[in-house]
Amino acid sequence: MSLVLISGGTGLIGTNITQKLVKKGYQVVILTRNDRTSTNPSVSFSKWDIDNQIIDEELVATADYIIHLAGANVAEKRWSKKRKKEILGSRVKSGELLCKAILKNTNRLKAFVSASAIGWYGPDPEIPNPTPFREEMPHFNDFLGISCYQWENSLQSIERAGIRLIKLRTGIVLSKEGGAIKEFKKPIKYGFATVMGNGKQMVSWIHIDDLARLYVTALENNRFKGVYNAVAPALVNNANFIRELARQMKGKFFTEIKIPKSVLKLVLGEMSIEVLKSATVSSEKLTQEGFIFQYPTLSAALEEILN
């Protein structure tokens, strides 16, 4: 039975991946900062301390695969100086800790799959129909772009050691368990479809089941190597996203309201970039690799999530 070690596996994405791996017969060990116990015999927890660089090195040496998801949530709190340090440090320091442990014994590890984010690319250029962002494009020079670069870069020694390294630059994950959809749904419940800014900004999204299947595919399939954009093929703009969600939740019975950019900036601070930025990201490399999306369109994804 192969062992998969998942850092940050207690979160939104890790929970779904764990379920899929267990169904396929894998043994899963989750690296967590807290004391936890499992009731599932196929899942266990191992405590690590990233700040003090403490990890169970023997456990790392027995892993067949590693999935790296750990990191302070980007959308949870305003981006104060302290929070920015935490967002970046939690990813880079945890990556470095994993690398150090892996390099002590590389005999068993077959692949390492890490989360990254489409924040790598920055905003679309302000021209009609911008070229979708592809994996070979350089990182943008803002907080998210630089953070994604340092996050991905912290793992390069794994590749140099000859281990298959895959990085999934992930878009906004749609799930019924939480994340962005939970927030978008709140005003719609009261009949208000709240479009952010002018609503023209493109949203690069992915259904959580497709993303979790992609992690498992990347882990199992030797063809997967390097960076992939983890976004669905049919992207929509923010206004159409919110309208489709409102239509599926309320039929015709909702009022559309535009929240001005200035208000969002006031309420969310620098983090407002997350909802105001247009990002058209290409999924072509994934589809060329043969990955088939179960939820390629927003309407299909929302139907599954809302039902």
Ligand SMILES: NC(=O)c1ccc[n+]([C@@H]2O[C@H](COP(=O)([O-])OP(=O)(O)OC[C@H]3O[C@@H](n4cnc5c(N)ncnc54)[C@H](OP(=O)(O)O)[C@@H]3O)[C@@H](O)[C@H]2O)c1
């Ligand atoms: N969800 C999205 O829309 C999205 C989009 C793009 C990229 N991603 C990336 O995918 C990864 C997983 O996302 P997710 O949505 O599953 O995140 P999540 O629900 O916030 O879970 C992340 C996990 O990381 C651990 N963690 C939290 N703060 C930490 C800190 N300061 N230091 C170290 N570990 C910390 C936590 O595990 P413990 O408390 O058990 O330690 C947590 O369960 C993240 O790196 C995220 O940036 C997510």
